[in-house]
Amino acid sequence: MTAPTATGAPATTAATSVTPTARQTWTRARGIVLALVLLAAGALTLAVLRSNDQHGRLDPRSADPYGSHAVAAVLADHGVTTRVVTTLDDARDAAGPDTTLLIATPDLLTRTQQTRLHTATTTSGGRTVLVAPDTPSVGRLAPGVTADPAPSFDTALAPGCALPAARRAGRAETGGIRYSTTAPDADTCYPYDDLPTLLRLPQTQGGDTVVLGAPDILYNDRLDQQGNASLALQLLGSRPHLVWYLPSLTDDSAAPDTGERGFFDLLPSGWLWGTLQLFIAAALAALWRSRRFGPLVLERLPVAIRASETVEGRARLYRKVNARDRAATALRTATRTRLAPLVGVPATRAHTPETLLPALSAHLDGAGAAQPLHDLLFGPPPGDDAALVSLADRLDALEREVRRP
Known part of the structure; x- marks a missing residue:
């Protein structure tokens, strides 16, 4: 509205809007929008790259870089047959004294599956190879073994043990998860900071269990590096038959364990750590952008505010x-x-x-x-x-x- 002056004549003032314009809104929000766009683009790129990497991963039938067809071909040249199974029952039935059972992703197995598989392999008299098992699956499939939370930062490591297979292979890319064991007769090889990345645990029935800290020696694109091919051939070719177990979610035995696993048990540890980091980042951002409360400070205004300005401001609000x-x-x-x-x-x-x-x-x-x-x-x-x-x-x-x- 138009505020009246002291003489009664209406004073004409320019209309001033208190609503931020589109340009002002964009200027204030463009940093956050840009960060969200970059985050979404990075997540999409990572998802695409990981989807390509996971395709055929550790599958002896796959010729992709992260597949294991080259290992199966080398073993076939040495007379070792490779059979792929995707169910727990097939893996247990195939375990025997003349068989090496390789479990490609032990962490995908449920507690019940891990317990049943350990019972079958303990009395089979053959060899069981666990590829990069983490906590807590390694403790169920290889009792007495625990995974260290700090991984190895070097991939290619020296044997550092008397195991003939490791000594003949020399340096190999076993660096990954590190382990510790209470078994006195275990072979501890390829150590990093005094903790091994490869364990061989003898069993009472003549068999043994091999715990491998990283799957690199089984990948197609890493087989010709260091002593990877030699180590893989000796670990998987000690018996005439190799059973390659690729756990599947369609397996009937993979049904959730009633009353044993909660929601957080189903989440990988990486997601929990990532969520914690997001909360910390949000708290730091809030602390950075929040108002700083402190004692009131009296200060003299630089200019005197005319009463007419207050009247005009209120009049514009009424008019709005x-x-x-x-x-x-x-x-x-x-x-x-x-x-x-x-x-x-x-x-x-x-x-x-x-x-x-x-x-x-x-x-x-x-x-x-x-x-x-x-x-x-x-x-x-x-x-x-x-x-x-x-x-x-x-x-x-x-x-x-x-x-x-």
């Missing part, structure tokens, strides 16, 4: 929401407050028509009729902006008439 009723009430209230002492009415009765209007008519010597004065000072709100401006002019004229000597 079309609050003509409130604007009219504010004008009439201020006028009544100023007129009351001029006509001898106490301030507490300034807003009572029965008291103010008779005193005001007597002061004007009957020049103002009671009804026009009532409509002017206590009437309904104006219907449009023009009526509001007219009301302001009439109130100003009334106040000048009362103040006239």
Whole structure:
């Protein structure tokens, strides 16, 4: 609306919007939007790369870089047959003294599957190879063995043990998960910071269990590096038959263990650590952007603020929401407050028509009729902006008439 001046003439002010423009909104939010776009693009790229990497991973039938067809071909040249199984029952039935059972992803097995598989391999008299088992699956498939939470940062390691297969292979890419064991007769090979990445655990029935800290020696694109081919051939070719167990979620024995696993047990540890890092990052961001609360500091304003600026600001707010009723009430209230002492009415009765209007008519010597004065000072709100401006002019004229000597 247009605020009246002291002379009664409406003052024209430029309309100023308090709502941020689209440009201001974009300027404030572009950093967050850019970060979200980069995060989404990075997640999409990582998902695509991982999907390509996981295709045929550790599958002896796959010729992809992370497949294991080359290992199966080398073993076939040495007379070792390779058979792929995807169910626990087939893996248990195939275990025997002349068989090497390789479990490609032990962590995918449920607790019940791990327990049943360990029972079958303990009495089979053959060899069991566990590829990169982590906590807690390694403790069930190879009791007495625990995985260290800190991995090896070097992939190619020296044997560091008397195991003939390791000594003949030399350096190999076994660096990954590190293990510790309580078995006194275990062969601990390829150590990193005094903890081995390859274990061989003898069994009472003549068989043994090999715990391999990393799957690199089985990949197609890593087989010709270091002593990987020699180590893989000796670990998997000690028996004439190799059973390659690729756990599958479609296996009936993979049904969830009722009452044994909760929601957080089904999440890999990496997701839990990632969520914790996100919470820490959010807390740091909130601390960075939050308001700093401290003691109040009194300081002198650099300039004096004119009262007219406050009036103009409130008028623009009223106009923004079309609050003509409130604007009219504010004008009439201020006028009544100023007129009351001029006509001898106490301030507490300034807003009572029965008291103010008779005193005001007597002061004007009957020049103002009671009804026009009532409509002017206590009437309904104006219907449009023009009526509001007219009301302001009439109130100003009334106040000048009362103040006239």
